[in-house]
Amino acid sequence: VGTGLIGASIGLAARKSGVEQVTGWDPDPDALAMAVERGAIDEAAADLGAAVAAAQLAIVAAPVAAISDQVEATLEVSDSSCTVTDVGSTKGAVCERVTQRERFIGGHPIAGSEARGPERATAELFQGATWFLTPVAETTPERYKLVMGFVSAIGAVPQAMDPDAHDRLVALTSHLPHALANLLLNQVGEARVDGHEPLDAAGGSLRDMTRVAGANPRIWIDIFQHNAHELASALAEYRRRIEELELARAASDAGYLARWIGEASLNRRRLLDDVYPNPCDIHRLKIQVTDQPGIFAGITQTLASEGINIQDIDMHHVSPERGGMLELLVAGQEHADEAARLLGAQGYLVTVSAAFARE
Amino acid sequence: VGTGLIGASIGLAARKSGVEQVTGWDPDPDALAMAVERGAIDEAAADLGAAVAAAQLAIVAAPVAAISDQVEATLEVSDSSCTVTDVGSTKGAVCERVTQRERFIGGHPIAGSEARGPERATAELFQGATWFLTPVAETTPERYKLVMGFVSAIGAVPQAMDPDAHDRLVALTSHLPHALANLLLNQVGEARVDGHEPLDAAGGSLRDMTRVAGANPRIWIDIFQHNAHELASALAEYRRRIEELELARAASDAGYLARWIGEASLNRRRLLDDVYPNPCDIHRLKIQVTDQPGIFAGITQTLASEGINIQDIDMHHVSPERGGMLELLVAGQEHADEAARLLGAQGYLVTVSAAFARE
Numbered sequence: 131v132g133t134g135l136i137g138a139s140i141g142l143a144a145r146k147s148g149v150e151q152v153t154g155w156d157p158d159p160d161a162l163a164m165a166v167e168r169g170a171i172d173e174a175a176a177d178l179g180a181a182v183a184a185a186q187l188a189i190v191a192a193p194v195a196a197i198s199d200q201v202e203a204t205l206e207v208s209d210s211s212c213t214v215t216d217v218g219s220t221k222g223a224v225c226e227r228v229t230q231r232e233r234f235i236g237g238h239p240i241a242g243s244e245a246r247g248p249e250r251a252t253a254e255l256f257q258g259a260t261w262f263l264t265p266v267a268e269t270t271p272e273r274y275k276l277v278m279g280f281v282s283a284i285g286a287v288p289q290a291m292d293p294d295a296h297d298r299l300v301a302l303t304s305h306l307p308h309a310l311a312n313l314l315l316n317q318v319g320e321a322r323v324d325g326h327e328p329l330d331a332a333g334g335s336l337r338d339m340t341r342v343a344g345a346n347p348r349i350w351i352d353i354f355q356h357n358a359h360e361l362a363s364a365l366a367e368y369r370r371r372i373e374e375l376e377l378a379r380a381a382s383d384a385g386y387l388a389r390w391i392g393e394a395s396l397n398r399r400r401l402l403d404d405v406y407p408n409p410c411d412i413h414r415l416k417i418q419v420t421d422q423p424g425i426f427a428g429i430t431q432t433l434a435s436e437g438i439n440i441q442d443i444d445m446h447h448v449s450p451e452r453g454g455m456l457e458l459l460v461a462g463q464e465h466a467d468e469a470a471r472l473l474g475a476q477g478y479l480v481t482v483s484a485a486f487a488r489e
Numbered sequence: 490v491g492t493g494l495i496g497a498s499i500g501l502a503a504r505k506s507g508v509e510q511v512t513g514w515d516p517d518p519d520a521l522a523m524a525v526e527r528g529a530i531d532e533a534a535a536d537l538g539a540a541v542a543a544a545q546l547a548i549v550a551a552p553v554a555a556i557s558d559q560v561e562a563t564l565e566v567s568d569s570s571c572t573v574t575d576v577g578s579t580k581g582a583v584c585e586r587v588t589q590r591e592r593f594i595g596g597h598p599i600a601g602s603e604a605r606g607p608e609r610a611t612a613e614l615f616q617g618a619t620w621f622l623t624p625v626a627e628t629t630p631e632r633y634k635l636v637m638g639f640v641s642a643i644g645a646v647p648q649a650m651d652p653d654a655h656d657r658l659v660a661l662t663s664h665l666p667h668a669l670a671n672l673l674l675n676q677v678g679e680a681r682v683d684g685h686e687p688l689d690a691a692g693g694s695l696r697d698m699t700r701v702a703g704a705n706p707r708i709w710i711d712i713f714q715h716n717a718h719e720l721a722s723a724l725a726e727y728r729r730r731i732e733e734l735e736l737a738r739a740a741s742d743a744g745y746l747a748r749w750i751g752e753a754s755l756n757r758r759r760l761l762d763d764v765y766p767n768p769c770d771i772h773r774l775k776i777q778v779t780d781q782p783g784i785f786a787g788i789t790q791t792l793a794s795e796g797i798n799i800q801d802i803d804m805h806h807v808s809p810e811r812g813g814m815l816e817l818l819v820a821g822q823e824h825a826d827e828a829a830r831l832l833g834a835q836g837y838l839v840t841v842s843a844a845f846a847r848e
Contacts, residue, residue, distance in 0.1 A: 258811060299683075303691045307695050311698060317661070318665075319752070321661055323657045329662075329760055331658055332760060333599060333662060335662075336663075338701070341697045343754075343756070350750055351747055355741060355743065355746075362735060367676060371676055379713060382717075387709075391709055393703075397688065418616060421798075430786035430789050431789075434785070434786040439780075440804075443815075444804065445802045479611075481611045
């Protein structure tokens with residue numbers, strides 16, 4: 131129900147995983163036609179009732195603002211044997227409002243994409259992605275197994291959670307960061323300092339921190355409105371923490387600052403723990419590169435041919451004229467130094483440093 | 490004066506650029522010996538007086554907290570013909586306190602590095618980097634030309650600015666983002682949601698936004714203390730903006746949210762303007778990759794051999810077992826689609842989308 135990017139990707143993945151019959155419907159006839167053309171659905175239904183008439187599982191992939199109504203409509207026109215789920219980014223409201231509570235299980239795949247529409251759909255969108263499911267007291271094991279089995283079958287990793295806890299979690303890990311990025315970028319963007327525009331002097335830290343700023347307003351206005359309560363709590367707590375920092379700063383409390391930075395350093399390591407089991411072993415190579423085809427290939431080929439594994443790669447592009455700085459992470463000082471030597475011999479300017487601050 | 494990472498890198502760059510005689514001194518004898526061993530200085534002086542006795546230009550590269558005293562000491566023991574500059578991250582205090590105002594010009598190279606010490610020094614550290622200079626009313630053109638000429642000679646791009654304006658600028662573009670990253674990471678790190686640790690569920694946006702969190706406390710405590718006034722203003726303004734957002738949110742003011750996100754989108758484009766002259770033309774390829782040597786080389790070589798230029802490259806590493814997601818930016822939809830086709834034919838799972846949100 132809804133054949134946009136997410137709905138059509140679910141259709142493609144479902145058909146690929148061997149689901150017998152995938153029927154789709156979308157209020158927008160163009161989106162529906164495109165879903166057929168892309169092979170995302172076996173059949174385009176004439177209306178919602180026809181779409182879910184014979185369905186064992188109905189997946190509502192509407193915009194957040196429309197999800198609750200669409201879930202209700204889907205429950206009404208479908209058989210009581212049909213289980214209904216959704217893909218909205220917030221779960222509290224839809225799970226609270228739903229009437230036939232035993233037939234609905236909320237869902238939320240973490241499969242962000244800047245793309246829109248069925249023309250960009252792909253069966254691989256959910257490969258390895260966390261897919262939150264929010265069963266409630268009335269949920270039966272059979273229906274939960276059905277949704278969980280489907281989510282697993284299309285490559286995602288189901289994770290069960292209470293609907294309100296889900297909203298608190300994504301408020302912290304996704305909605306708060308988005309809001310803070312917008313706030314920061316607009317503050318720097320509006321500022322004028324002595325005739326200079328600070329935005330023009332911004333370095334890598336500002337660019338990293340505002341990567342998600344200005345994201346699709348159609349999606350984000352809905353999210354901010356629908357997770358209002360949890361986002362408000364997170365923002366208020368953030369504001370409280372700024373005040374605490376301001377007080378410590380005003381009192382020149384260096385001990386506070388040291389503990390505060392130390393805590394951030396530990397949290398950063400926790401964040402990267404799954405990614406780099408031994409972060410102290412990781413070294414960063416910074417390589418100045420020009421903006422021309424084949425540069426990356428040459429560099430990565432050089433390292434691969436010596437058996438040096440690149441753990442991570444990140445390009446800080448400056449301009450077409452000046453090229454930029456390529457950062458590679460490599461495990462082991464010897465590998466890092468060897469890589470620097472090999473690339474230095476090819477004329478590259480390379481620096482090596484430990485990638486993560488030590489205690 | 491001070492042969493740590495920055496001082497020794499200046500020495501290496503100066504010698505490389507043809508400066509006749511580079512003399513160094515450091516209160517730490519090990520750092521001084523290492524600077525000699527690295528070839529960063531022609532001669533290690535026995536004390537500060539000996540170091541600057543015959544100097545035309547003295548560069549003070551001490552930690553921020555010690556810079557003001559070290560600048561004074563250097564001015565006292567050097568000849569009146571000697572011009573003195575520094576490399577501290579804040580400029581207001583040192584320029585205000587300095588006594589022989591016509592002989593001192595503040596400086597601040599934007600050459601961040603996680604590395605420390607002369608053993609990691611490199612002559613290329615300042616290549617293409619902005620190097621702020623903060624002349625004051627008493628500064629003579631001759632002395633300014635000397636410092637500017639030196640900075641240019643070692644590869645940096647000098648930019649003149651009022652000392653207080655400099656501090657306001659870096660408060661916005663660097664110190665505020667650092668503080669906000671620490672605040673965000675500690676808030677998410679401390680939170681517990683229904684038995685879950687939100688940090689463990691964090692996605693790419695949180696990782697990007699906290700990249701600078703927990704950075705070297707020795708440097709950052711000093712910076713937060715020395716740019717206290719400007720950082721306090723920036724934090725208070727940020728807090729005010731959160732409150733404004735909270736009010737708009739509480740009033741369900743969707744128009745405010747739309748304007749706010751739209752403004753962020755425009756600012757994001759301004760930020761990337763120099764980097765991508767035609768951002769709407771840039772497409773993002775997301776490629777699932779495993780964690781093994783040669784993967785990057787194979788992919789980049791494939792694209793290079795077809796003349797497809799990679800504008801930007803970014804690896805989102807998940808774990809050694811699961812590999813991760815490689816993101817490439819490519820100019821032009823045709824190039825992006827061709828790249829996806831080529832890599833798809835090699836068995837990679839690839840998605841393509843416009844890299845930057847359109848209006």
